[in-house]
Structures are given as C-alpha cells and as structure tokens.
Amino acid sequence: MRWWSVANLVSNTGTWMQLTVQNLLVLQITGSAAATGLSMSVQAAPALLMSLVGGAVVDRWPRKVTAAVSQLLLGAVAFATAVLVALDRLDMTSLLALAAVTGTIATVDAPACALLGNDLVPERDVPSAIGVGALVHSAGRLAGTALAGVTVAFVGTAAAYAANGLSFLFVASVVPFLRPVRAAAGREPAAADSGDLTVREGLVFFARRPRLVALAGITGISAVLGRNYGLTLAVLVTGPLAAGAGSFGTVSTVLAVGGILGAVLGARLHRPSVRMVGVLAALGALLQVAVGLSPSITVLLVLVLPMAVAESMSDTAGTAVLQTDPPAHLRGRVLGVWNGIGTVWGLTGPPALGLLMELAGARGALVAGGLLVAAVIGAGLVAARRRTVVTPVILPAEPGEVPDREALGTAA
The missing domain is CATH 1.20.1250.20 (MFS general substrate transporter like domains)
Incomplete structure (x- = not known):
C-alpha cells in the first residue's frame, strides 16, 4: 500500500x-x-x-x-x-x-x-x-x-x-x-467465476440499491449547487470583496489544505454511512452560506478552511460507501455507473452556477445554493428516519394468560 x-x-x-x-x-x-x-x-x-x-x-x-x-x-x-x-x-x-x-x-x-x-x-x-x-x-x-x-x-x-x-x-x-490481501487469501471470487458480467447487471443493482441512489442524490445536488469554487469564489473575491488574483490564489491554497485535512480525518472513519455523508455535506453547505456572506477576505479565509474539511470528509466517506457496498464482482460496474453520473454533474454544474450568478450574483449563488443543498439533504434525512419502522416483539403468553388482542393487532 x-x-x-x-x-x-x-x-x-x-x-x-x-x-x-x-x-x-x-x-x-x-x-x-x-x-x-x-x-x-x-x-x-x-x-x-x-x-x-x-x-x-x-x-x-x-x-x-x-x-x-x-x-x-x-x-x-x-x-x-x-x-x-x-x-x-x-x-x-x-x-x-x-x-x-x-x-x-x-x-x-x-x-x-x-x-x-x-x-x-x-x-x-x-x-x-x-x-x-x-x-x-x-x-x-x-x-x-x-x-x-x-x-x-x-x-x-x-x-x-x-x-x-x-x-x-x-x-x-x-x-x-x-x-492484494483479499485475492491472496482467496476470499474473493475470480471475475470469470462471478456469473453474469453484463453492463445491465451493474446498472440494475445501482438503481435497486436505495442507499446508493441516496448517495448519488446527495453528491449530485452538492456538485451542481456548490463545490465549483473555482468559479463562484473567483467571482466573489475579485468582485464584491474587491481583492486581486493573488488573494484568490490564497483562497485556493486554503481550500487545498482543507481538502488534505479532511482526507486525513476521513481516513479515520472505519464505518462511514450514507447518513454521515449527508450530515457532513449539509454542514459544508451551511458553511458555504456563511462564506457567501463574508464581509472581508479575512473572514472568508477563516470560513473556507472548515468548509473544505467538511466537504472533503463527506467525499471520502461517500467514496468508501460506494466502493464497499456492492459485492466484489459488481464493484467495477457500479463505479462505472457512478462515473457516468458524475460526468453529468461535472458538465451541468458550472453552467447552472453561472446562470445562478447571472441572476443573483456571486453572494446570492453561494447563499442560495448552500441553503438548497442543506434543505434537500435535511429533508431526505428526516424522510429516511420516518421510514424506519420498529416492529414490537410479542412475548409468548404465560400458561392460562389471555393474549392482549390489541397488542397482537398492532404487531400485525
């Protein structure tokens, strides 16, 4: 390694x-x-x-x-x-x-x-x-x-x-x-012995896996309405904050440092989940709102670092879920589906943000985009929690005891 x-x-x-x-x-x-x-x-x-x-x-x-x-x-x-x-x-x-x-x-x-x-x-x-x-x-x-x-x-x-x-x-x-550790230990099947190797199998698996679809949604909305800081922050720094290209270079460096710190912290997440990815992405989006409201380049630099850390941790956790959730013989095709979807985000994100900046300016694009990302992810997390149903366990009745019909009906 x-x-x-x-x-x-x-x-x-x-x-x-x-x-x-x-x-x-x-x-x-x-x-x-x-x-x-x-x-x-x-x-x-x-x-x-x-x-x-x-x-x-x-x-x-x-x-x-x-x-x-x-x-x-x-x-x-x-x-x-x-x-x-x-x-x-x-x-x-x-x-x-x-x-x-x-x-x-x-x-x-x-x-x-x-x-x-x-x-x-x-x-x-x-x-x-x-x-x-x-x-x-x-x-x-x-x-x-x-x-x-x-x-x-x-x-x-x-x-x-x-x-x-x-x-x-x-x-x-x-x-x-x-x-390779797992191949050497013989714990993974060889590709040729893994059954159906068609493209359709990977696409169907992805579409029928709710946690992967949710992960795609979180990553997609974050990519389209945020993350393109080479565009939004460049306009914010050189426009409303009236700083020069050198200042934007400093902001870019701080973003890179935050990305490295986030990757280090993300490497310590041994059991990442889609919920964790969503929470970190929403936190990054709220920090993006604060960045959009920055009154000076100094405040901007202070806020950019934790924003980059949160988003880098979210990306690292999401990648871990994506690469470990599918069975071994499907992981290549699942990554193929993901890369295709990611390309769509990469091609649509900059034009969408450019249009948003035309309508609302750099500050408005950062604030509106961050609020929308946080709101959509928050609504998704609440909906997922509400779908969790706890089934009561009905203990067997003691000899001679009449079962509680109301409890039995509730369990059914």
Whole structure:
C-alpha cells in the first residue's frame, strides 16, 4: 500500500502538470477560452458514454493486469503528445483527438486503480485506504499545478507531457509487485467465476440499491449547487470583496489544505454511512452560506478552511460507501455507473452556477445554493428516519394468560 500510494502521488503530480499545461497550450494555439472548455469537455465526454463498459471490463479482467495496461496506454498518449509539441505539429484537431483517447482509456483506468488500491488492505481498512488516496490526490494536485509553471518556464511545454508519461510508466512498473490481501487469501471470487458480467447487471443493482441512489442524490445536488469554487469564489473575491488574483490564489491554497485535512480525518472513519455523508455535506453547505456572506477576505479565509474539511470528509466517506457496498464482482460496474453520473454533474454544474450568478450574483449563488443543498439533504434525512419502522416483539403468553388482542393487532 505504501508503494501504491507513492506511485499514485507521482502519477497525480504528472496528471495535474499535464492538465495545467494543456489549458495553457489550447489558449496559445487558439487564443480562445471557449476552446479550452471544449478540450476539457471532450476529455470528459467518454465517461458519459463508456463508463458502464469500462466498469464491466474491470469486473471481467484481473485488476492488476487492467491497471498496468491502462497506465501504459495513458503513458503512450502522453509521450505522443510530447513529440507532437516538440516538433510543433500539434494542432487543435489532434489535441482534441488525443484528449478523447485519454478520456476513453480513463473509463477503465479509474475504477481499476481505485479497486486495486482497496484490494491491498483488509476489508476493515478500506475506508482508511480511500482516505489515503484522497490525501494523495490533493497533494498531487498541489504539486502538479506548481510544477507545471516551473517546467514550462525552464524546460518547455513538451517536457510536462513527457514527465506525465514517465509517471504512468512508474505506476505500471510498480503494479506487478503489489500483493492484494483479499485475492491472496482467496476470499474473493475470480471475475470469470462471478456469473453474469453484463453492463445491465451493474446498472440494475445501482438503481435497486436505495442507499446508493441516496448517495448519488446527495453528491449530485452538492456538485451542481456548490463545490465549483473555482468559479463562484473567483467571482466573489475579485468582485464584491474587491481583492486581486493573488488573494484568490490564497483562497485556493486554503481550500487545498482543507481538502488534505479532511482526507486525513476521513481516513479515520472505519464505518462511514450514507447518513454521515449527508450530515457532513449539509454542514459544508451551511458553511458555504456563511462564506457567501463574508464581509472581508479575512473572514472568508477563516470560513473556507472548515468548509473544505467538511466537504472533503463527506467525499471520502461517500467514496468508501460506494466502493464497499456492492459485492466484489459488481464493484467495477457500479463505479462505472457512478462515473457516468458524475460526468453529468461535472458538465451541468458550472453552467447552472453561472446562470445562478447571472441572476443573483456571486453572494446570492453561494447563499442560495448552500441553503438548497442543506434543505434537500435535511429533508431526505428526516424522510429516511420516518421510514424506519420498529416492529414490537410479542412475548409468548404465560400458561392460562389471555393474549392482549390489541397488542397482537398492532404487531400485525
């Protein structure tokens, strides 16, 4: 697990280097912010169409083989892009094609790597492993974003893509030496012996599992009406609070630190539940309301940290529920369903928030969005509690005692 975490830190750093450089590269080629958004959408689009198939592949093939092959393919795409950039042959068409290929491979790579990491620890430690993964992701994002600018300035854009390619090769080289705990102990069935491996089976399981549907609802409304702080807080800081881009950079750093702290705390949740996810998400939404009402940048920075901690803990707990609730032979397809749904949220959230900000401003969007998220989650938690029915236990009557007919009727 330590080797896997180191490999993922290297890989996440390389990935965020490439994502940062790619946005700058698109702006350099086209001079259009809309084209930058298009490149991001093209890379995300395959998840909407192919996630179910990718999840089925993960359930059918051995996870170590699947993860290693997908990492090698992603590395090949990164190296190909680096060569085109170095030769000055990369145009917008080829960049979009490579982004689409990357997104398609990721529909298999993401669930394969997530589930392989869980296999490296005993079942009781899976939430902790997921928390470590969230911590590694946040740290890699910080390091990759920072290194991107340095790499481009001193070595060039092609070097950032090449570095990402090397990071994928590093992960692929580590995979053969990993020893999955449950697979080694023989407690999980092989994928080929798990029965029906169709895409439909995973979709039906997800739809018929109330706690997974509830988890999707909590995460969905939080993603659409909150969480897009790169948009809402950027407008709030540079607009109503009259601060500069440097201040927004400070806010972004505090958000990242809060995400890391939340991941550390989330790793200590050994038995996360959907209710816990909802409570933490609602708390984050209420803190979002307070953030929207911040009178100064100082107050904003004080409130942003606990908000990020609560939301990161909610995300970590939700991921633990998602990855441990389904039976082992269905987890790839359930993650595929989840990734498809998450893509819808990712594509609809920014436009919805943008429209809300047009109507209510940055403060209004943060406040209204936070209140709606907290209200919907609160109503769901109350409704779930009311559906819990306690059935009375009727003790057998003593010899010669007449049973209480009213109690028997109530039990029936």
